[in-house]
Amino acid sequence: MRKINGRIAAGIAAIxxxxxxxxxxMGGATGTKTxxxxxxxxxxxxxxxxxxxxxxxxxxxxxxxxxxxxxxxCMELAQYEEAGKAFEAALASADDKMxxxxxxxxxxxxxxxxxxxxxxxxxxxxxxxxxxxxNADAYFLRGASRLHEEMQEEAEADFDAAxxxxxxxxxxxxxxxxxxxxxxxxxxxxxxLQSALAIQGExxxxxxxxxxxxxYLENYEEAQVQLTGPVEExxxxxxxxxxxxxxxxxxxxxAQGMYRKLQEKLGENTASYNGLALCSLASGEYxxxxxxxxxxxxxxxxxxxxxxxxxxxxxxxxxDFATAKSKAQEYMQRYPADEEGAREWTFLSxx
Numbered sequence: 001m002r003k004i005n006g007r008i009a010a011g012i013a014a015i016x017x018x019x020x021x022x023x024x025x026m027g028g029a030t031g032t033k034t035x036x037x038x039x040x041x042x043x044x045x046x047x048x049x050x051x052x053x054x055x056x057x058x059x060x061x062x063x064x065x066x067x068x069x070x071x072x073x074c075m076e077l078a079q080y081e082e083a084g085k086a087f088e089a090a091l092a093s094a095d096d097k098m099x100x101x102x103x104x105x106x107x108x109x110x111x112x113x114x115x116x117x118x119x120x121x122x123x124x125x126x127x128x129x130x131x132x133x134x135n136a137d138a139y140f141l142r143g144a145s146r147l148h149e150e151m152q153e154e155a156e157a158d159f160d161a162a163x164x165x166x167x168x169x170x171x172x173x174x175x176x177x178x179x180x181x182x183x184x185x186x187x188x189x190x191x192x193l194q195s196a197l198a199i200q201g202e203x204x205x206x207x208x209x210x211x212x213x214x215x216y217l218e219n220y221e222e223a224q225v226q227l228t229g230p231v232e233e234x235x236x237x238x239x240x241x242x243x244x245x246x247x248x249x250x251x252x253x254x255a256q257g258m259y260r261k262l263q264e265k266l267g268e269n270t271a272s273y274n275g276l277a278l279c280s281l282a283s284g285e286y287x288x289x290x291x292x293x294x295x296x297x298x299x300x301x302x303x304x305x306x307x308x309x310x311x312x313x314x315x316x317x318x319x320d321f322a323t324a325k326s327k328a329q330e331y332m333q334r335y336p337a338d339e340e341g342a343r344e345w346t347f348l349s350x351x
Contacts, residue, residue, distance in 0.1 A: 031061030037069050041076075049073040053086075063093035068105055071112065078336040080116035084109055103133060110141045115337075119145035136165040136172065144179045152188070155179075159192070168199050170209040177216060193217055204230045208238045211245075220245050231258075234265055243275045252279045268295070270302030277310050281317065289314045305335055312344055321351040 037052030053070035057063060071086035087109035094102050110125040126142035129135055143158030159176045166172050173196035180189025196213050199206070208230045214223035223245050230238030239262050246255035259275035266272070273296030280289035293314065296307045308331050315324035325348040331341050 031056055031059075031066070033059060034061045034066050034069065037066070037073075041069060041073055044076075046073050046076040050077065057089070064090050064095075064098070064101065064105075066090075067093060068108070071105075071108060075108070075112055075115070076337055078115075078342075080112045083112040084116065084118075084121075087112060099132075103129065103135070107135075107137055107141075110138065114141055114145060117148075119148050134165060136162040136169075139165070140172065140175065143176070147179055147183060147185075163192070163195070170196055170199065170212065174212065174216065190217065204233055204235050204238075208235060208241070211238065211241055215241060215245060215248070218248075220248050234261070236262070236265070239265070240271060240275065243278075247278055247282055250282070252283050255279050268299060270296045270299055270304050270307055273299075274307050274310060277307070277314070281310065281314060284317075286314050286318045305338070308334065309338075309341060309344075312348075316348075321348060324348055325351065 033052050033056035037049045037056055040046075040049035040052060050070060050073035053066050053073055057066040057070060067086045067090035071083045071090060074080070074083035074086055087105050090105045091102060091109070094105065106125060106129050110122050110129070113119075113122040113125060122145040123142050126138040126145075129138040130142070139158045139162035143155045143162065146152075146158060147155035159179075162172060162176070163169075173192045176192045177186070177189040180186055180192075193213050193216055197210060199209075207226050211223045211226035211230070214220070214226060224242070227238050227242045227245065231242050239258050243255045243258035243262075246252070246258060256276060256279045259272045259279070262269065262272040262275070273292045277289040277292040277296070280286070280292060290311065293307050293311050296302070297304055297311075308327070312324050312327045312331060315321075315327060325345075328341070328345040328348045331338075332345050335341055
């Protein structure tokens with residue numbers, strides 16, 4: 001069972017989260033099924049979207065948009081090989097004049113290949129992109145693939161090229177660090193966090209982002225210093241992060257204070273209930289944690305993924321492995337692409 005410190009979704013919940021490769025809908029769709037599929041995709045109904053996009057493609061509706069959408073739906077369902085085939089079909093349907101659309105789809109193709117563990121194919125797709133575009137995302141993906149293949153010098157060169165194109169992106173530095181961390185190479189990746197601290201800026205977001213960097217460097221005292229101003233301004237992301245900082249310092253009273261402050265500012269919301277649940281989990285009050293989780297899940301709207309995940313953790317901590325396993329199975333049905341959830345399900349399946 002893991003150390004309870006929460007999953008920081010704001011910056012690097014997933015390696016690909018910060019890729020600037022467009023949204024769910026590219027626009028321009030007119031076909032009935034394509035439009036319905038896009039709506040389903042944007043509302044998180046991925047299986048329905050997958051079916052509708054497949055039907056749209058088979059019916060001859062806008063082929064590029066239909067296959068692109070099909071690929072996105074497959075990605076959300078963690079069907080990465082199928083996603084790659086759909087993106088390849090979208091590329092085959094694209095007009096030579098659609099250079100921006102082609103770049104968008106090629107980046108999604110590389111992402112699907114990366115998530116499927118096809119690092120050679122990812123690098124090859126990125127080679128094609130970089131032959132025509134100086135693109136930070138392509139350099140990042142190729143670097144991440146090379147890191148997995150133990151080509152550290154080549155990976156570093158690609159990461160440095162990505163940073164050179166996007167030198168003021170805190171998210172990019174954090175994503176690169178996360179690549180190293182996941183391969184137990186945090187020491188090598190930490191230089192990118194140090195480089196991020198050189199970004200100039202004195203506004204609220206810069207202080208908040210420097211707080212994020214110090215958080216990942218585990219310099220919690222300096223994180224507090226950077227977050228003080230944004231917290232006083234009641235900048236919502238800073239309130240969340242300061243709660244995590246207090247959790248890391250095992251100062252559960254002040255952590256709870258941050259999440260109570262969020263409730264005062266926003267009213268009842270899923271994020272603050274999740275934070276309060278984390279405090280209870282960390283202090284061994286597992287039934288209280290489940291109470292907060294239930295309150296958060298009962299609310300309409302809001303991102304509930306971490307609440308569902310921490311529900312599994314709470315039952316694990318209670319040593320109710322049967323319920324934890326059941327909750328993990330439900331979680332994977334909701335969020336099949338979540339790697340940490342998959343690891344949790346694998347662990348509980350062996351209990």
